[in-house]
Amino acid sequence: MARPAPAPLYTLRGAGSPLNALHFGCCEGDPPLLFSGSGQGSVHVWNLTTRRAERVLEGHSGASVTWLNMLHSRDTLISQGRDMRVCLWDLAEGRGDVTDALWTGSVGFCRCSLLETGPGRWLLAHAGETMEEVKIIELPSKSPVCSLIPQAKLGMVMCIKLWQARSIQYIVLFSQKSRSASQMAPYLPYSALVLTFWDTV
Template identity: 65%
Template sequence: MARPPPDPLYILRGSGASVNALHFCCDGDGPPLLYSGSGKGAVHVWNLSTRRAERVLESHAGNSVIWLNTFNNSRSCLISQGRDMRVCVWDLSEGRSAVTDSLHTGSVGFCQCSLLGSRLGSTLLAHPTQHMEEVSVVEMSSWTQVCSLKPDSNLGMLMSMKMWQADSGPVLCAGYEDGSVVLWDVSHRRPFSLLKVHPEPVMSLDVDVCRQKGISGSSENILQSWRLDNQQSLQMHDSIQMTNPGVSQLRIRADGKILASAGWDNNIRVFGWKKLKPLAVLQHHTDMVNSVAFSDHQDPTQRLLAAGSKDQRISVWSIYSES
């Protein structure tokens, strides 16, 4: 018999609004941290040793925070994206809570940014723009635009994306409103390939760069995986049907062993990534789950999964950490 799904390790309360974005920072000096972004513009910095918010950053003029990340290999360098059409850079060192720089994106959509630290030490940021179908890639130290990526055909609004470093240079995978996924060659500002993956908008996607395989979800009840062949052409691979429709976010754990989905049905689902085998349905939340994130802890036994919900709570789980 299969083991029953676990209960959460603990619940973080006090967000005061829907939790829309999560990001772990568990390595380096200091306690493990979890950053969360709320529907009312607050960024909570949770100390996971005390399980309390050690500070709250009021940001984005009270507009929803939809994406968070850290960069420069530092927990004190935070970047946030809000629905006030701004990306903000924060200095959190030595107790500071200061926005040191910001970029006006012009985007009023829900597409999250993607961050890439390049081999040359510079950091690239891909962000949506006021042109609904466009991706702009900028170099963060100067906000200099590297390129603008815009499909030739009408694929509708940009919905989701991920950027990574390939041998040939930066590559970006983007999901669009018409259900298509496009693989972009950032250096040459052109698409490698396009694949119609879903009949509905691509709400979320993630890519396992090592296996050259990705996964996407939409408002339907199908998760679809796809592969990148040697010519950087997208090919349909596998799919799995879920009990209920609607996926807010998909995340593949860094070790490539498991996949987590944030469901519109209030549940978190966990799959084996290799064969999309269902492993567990994690039930705690009383409203839709907006965000899932895996911790970046080097110790496999300390790996965590966090989920943020419209019910204003964050659930933290320890699952398959030994696998």
């Protein structure tokens, strides 16, 4: 018989609506933080030492926040919302302002993926305007790197993951209809593998 789940250490309350995204922000010497994105478009910044929300960030016009991540340690937050925007937030010295935003054009639920490629440089992958499209840009310049569109109609992109193995950057795409196929991505200026999964039925 399986053992019951352990009791929580503590419970954080006050987000005001269902949560869709969580991200820990831990830095040596600073209190650990938890960022939560709500269905009403708010991002709560929770101090896990005091167990209270330090700040509430509003930048997605009430649209659900679906993904959160960090740039530059804990000074810059990046958030994705159902308002079809990815926002960059300046959190340094207690600030909480949107400093830049990217319009994705995607109305789906696919979360972005972020990969650090060097000091102060990242790749961001996000679903595009057309159903099967995935766009990749470089941050902080927002320069387009490539746009990936499979030849076959595979359905809405549901999951994207950028990762780095043995110093080679990869992109994995999952469509709504899932099973197997793979192809190389000739559009990138470095080696990349694109896996597209779809239903054979």
